[in-house]
Amino acid sequence: MKRIHVAAAVIYDAAGRILLARRPEDKHQGGLWEFPGGKVEEGEPVEAALARELEEELGIRVEQARPLIQVSHDYPDKRVLLDVWEVTAFSGEAHGAEGQPLAWVTPRELGNYEFPAANRPIVRAAQLPRQYLITPDNLEPAALLKGLKAALAAGIRLVQLRAPNLFSPEYRDLAVDAVGLCAGKAQVMLKGPLEWLGDFPAAGWHLTAExxxxxxxxxxxxxxxxxxxxxxHNAEELALAAQMGVDFVTLSPVQPTATHPEAVPLGWDAARELIAGFNQPVFLLGGVGPEDAERAGRIGAQGVAGIRAFWPT
Structure with missing residues (x-):
């Protein structure tokens, strides 16, 4: 069965809302909501296909777009490759040119809508930022919280609370403060034993490779x-992450890094190949900084993660 190549768009308005369209009842996955787009014709560049489909379906002209994520999915009756782009500027007023219902929703509200299975990783990618801050080692809790507050003020929306130098009780106390500080501003990802899960219901969890x-x-x-x-750090671990149903991963190290000088870096080309076989958002980590976010996006990553390059000085 041939894989159908589809260009799809996560379209943002000026208020940061995302545009959804509902599939006709008589079509594959009918009645479910989706990110607008359509089939890429043979030999057609993806960006051109996206622009054509959005003008036909919604009456808008794309002015600014960049790659977000690629998702391969096999339904019982159809195999698809969703080539998803983030559209942050367009002209015209979006309307259902083919009679399809539309909805503008916040990223948080995406969870209230029912999507085809292939769209689930796109929902997560649309909800994630381009930068993932990991807190540094060897800071006193007060200093760490002060830096975290500054990072939030600078626009950080995703934080991993990494404090391996602290004993478990100290880390748990710090986690309570960090989750409270980030409430309504950023998603906190904690690290530690899964036995702690019930104590931090508002936090996400970032698993070690072990x-x-x-x-x-x-x-x-x-x-x-x-x-x-x-x-x-490799294809085997990415396969385990897919098996577990994670929402996103960090892939490292891309470049040489002072945090783990003994680790052999993947390099950008190998990172691209690993991302191409993985259907969830990927943050590149190790020797990268905020200035590498666009390059990461061009090879299929969600964005970049880091400690030193992201921590406010």
Whole structure:
């Protein structure tokens, strides 16, 4: 069965809302909501296909777009490759030119809509930022919270609370403060034993590679309403992350890094190949900074993650 290549768009308005369209009842996956787009014709550049489809379906002209994520999915009766782009500027007023109902929703509200299975990773990618801040080692809790407050003021929306120098009780106390500080501003991803999950219902969890190997055969440890991530370094770990149903991963190290000088870097080309076989959002980590976010996007990554290059000085 030939894989159908589809160009799809996560379209933002000036208020940061995302445009959804509902599929006709008589079509494949009819009645479900989707991100607008359509089939890429043979030999047609994806960006051209996206612009054509959005003008035909919605009456808008794309002015600014960049790659977001690629998702391969096999339905019982159809195989698709969704080539998803983020559209941040367009002209014209979006309307259902083919009679399809439309809805403008906030990223948080995406969870209230029912999508085809192939769209689920797109929902997560649309809800995630381009930068993932990891807190540095060897800071006193007060200094760490002060830096975190500054990072939030600078626009950070996704934070991993990494504090390996602290004992468990100290980390748990710090986690309570960090989750409270970030409430309504950023998603906090904690690290630690899964036995702590029930104590931090508002937090997501970022698994180490060792935890991933231990728990992946058991599947996802909590419902999809909570964020789940994992640290990956190779194709085997990415496969385990997919098996576990994580929402996103970090892939590292891309470049040489002072945090792990002994680790052999993947390089950008190998990172591109690994991302191409993985259907969830990927943050590149190790020797990268905010200035590398666009390059990361061009090879299929969600964005970049880091400690030193992201921490406010």
């Amino acid at each position: 935890q991933l190997r231990q728990y992946a055969p058991n599947g996802r440890p909590f419902p999809r309403e909570r964020w789940l991530a994992a640290s990956c």
